[in-house]
Amino acid sequence: MTVVQILAKLVSFPVLGGESNTSILNWIKEVLESHGVTVTLVPNEEGNKASLHCRIGPAIDGGVILSGHMDVVPVAGQEWTTDPFVLTDKGNGKLYGRGACDMKGFLACCLAALPQMVSANLKKPIYFAFSYDEEIGCLAGPELAQALKTHYPETPKYAIIGEPSLMEPIVGQKGIYILETYVNGSAGHSSRIKQEVSAIHEAMRLILWLENKMDQLIAARRLDDRFHPPHSSIHIGLVQGGIAPNVIADKAHFYWDLRTIPMDDIDSIVAEFETHCRQREEELQRIFPDFSIKTIENHPPVPHLDTKADDAIVNLIKRISGNAKLDTVSYAAEAGQFANEGFQSAICGPGSIAQAHRADEFIAKEQLEKGVEMLKNLIQELSSDNFA
Numbered sequence: 001m002t003v004v005q006i007l008a009k010l011v012s013f014p015v016l017g018g019e020s021n022t023s024i025l026n027w028i029k030e031v032l033e034s035h036g037v038t039v040t041l042v043p044n045e046e047g048n049k050a051s052l053h054c055r056i057g058p059a060i061d062g063g064v065i066l067s068g069h070m071d072v073v074p075v076a077g078q079e080w081t082t083d084p085f086v087l088t089d090k091g092n093g094k095l096y097g098r099g100a101c102d103m104k105g106f107l108a109c110c111l112a113a114l115p116q117m118v119s120a121n122l123k124k125p126i127y128f129a130f131s132y133d134e135e136i137g138c139l140a141g142p143e144l145a146q147a148l149k150t151h152y153p154e155t156p157k158y159a160i161i162g163e164p165s166l167m168e169p170i171v172g173q174k175g176i177y178i179l180e181t182y183v184n185g186s187a188g189h190s191s192r193i194k195q196e197v198s199a200i201h202e203a204m205r206l207i208l209w210l211e212n213k214m215d216q217l218i219a220a221r222r223l224d225d226r227f228h229p230p231h232s233s234i235h236i237g238l239v240q241g242g243i244a245p246n247v248i249a250d251k252a253h254f255y256w257d258l259r260t261i262p263m264d265d266i267d268s269i270v271a272e273f274e275t276h277c278r279q280r281e282e283e284l285q286r287i288f289p290d291f292s293i294k295t296i297e298n299h300p301p302v303p304h305l306d307t308k309a310d311d312a313i314v315n316l317i318k319r320i321s322g323n324a325k326l327d328t329v330s331y332a333a334e335a336g337q338f339a340n341e342g343f344q345s346a347i348c349g350p351g352s353i354a355q356a357h358r359a360d361e362f363i364a365k366e367q368l369e370k371g372v373e374m375l376k377n378l379i380q381e382l383s384s385d386n387f388a
Contacts, residue, residue, distance in 0.1 A: 160313075176257070
């Protein structure tokens with residue numbers, strides 16, 4: 001199968017983040033096993049989803065992990081001009097379909113290069129590591145990265161996460177944490193606003209505290225010019241509360257999104273917020289004893305990536321991709337999770353992130369070709385006696 005034929009098959013599986021991925025998982029597993037590759041699954045507790053990993057080449061230390069995710073984001077509400085789950089060639093050098101860019105294009109490149117990997121005289125191994133539920137918070141990444149570290153007696157050295165980067169090496173990503181804060185106040189007539197505790201008013205004060213915290217970080221020159229924006233960001237994306245204009249709200253809650261540059265610590269910012277919340281509780285319980293603020297995790301934090309420009313993984317990607325320009329991204333990916341397990345990690349893959357998550361998502365055919373070429377160059381690198 002050509003890389004385009006493989007991509008067409010992958011796009012045909014409408015597996016959204018959070019849903020069972022057994023259909024696409026089993027197809028990829030069959031392709032790998034048809035080439036004599038032993039596949040290991042890393043299932044979830046319910047058994048309706050799994051990541052997979054495998055090794056191609058010698059059972060020795062070192063080698064490179066090629067990692068990507070099998071799930072995609074929804075298409076509901078978007079105005080597609082083609083069937084999102086049928087790869088469509090409009091004759092303009094672009095291939096349209098959900099996930100064509102993010103990031104089934106990279107998976108297709110891996111599978112297209114598989115026959116050459118299997119037949120090559122590799123001196124160092126290549127690993128595939130394909131995850132589920134990346135699009136709803138990189139949920140399977142930590143377990144998959146740890147499985148690669150513990151399953152094999154030999155330890156991989158490098159990890160290339162093939163998120164769409166126009167084949168440029170990405171050496172940094174922001175960390176992300178999404179939380180929900182719930183405020184419990186007292187209901188009452190709106191004329192009694194000073195005798196009651198409005199959950200909405202207190203939620204707004206907490207939101208302002210978070211915005212001020214972001215501004216304080218900026219004022220303190222907590223900046224990293226590699227990123228856009230160059231500071232940690234705190235954003236409130238959803239607020240709910242109240243039942244009528246003349247009723248003091250006894251319930252309110254909001255969702256907030258914290259994205260940190262490598263020099264800032266997610267846990268420290270959240271701990272400072274929690275300290276402030278406990279102080280507010282102590283003050284307002286004098287008016288309403290049952291007043292409370294509770295913050296829960298929407299999904300686990302995703303760690304940042306901070307690979308050094310002179311790390312060996314960066315020089316490797318420069319050689320095999322032909323791109324020397326380095327960049328960073330403000331979105332979250334699984335690269336930081338692989339780095340946390342001790343693998344030198346960077347992002348590099350075909351397609352543009354500008355096309356991800358939108359209607360008529362596409363990948364340029366030229367980008368697919370460059371992705372396959374990068375993997376062919378990797379095979380040559382790993383077939384050399386001089387590769388470290």
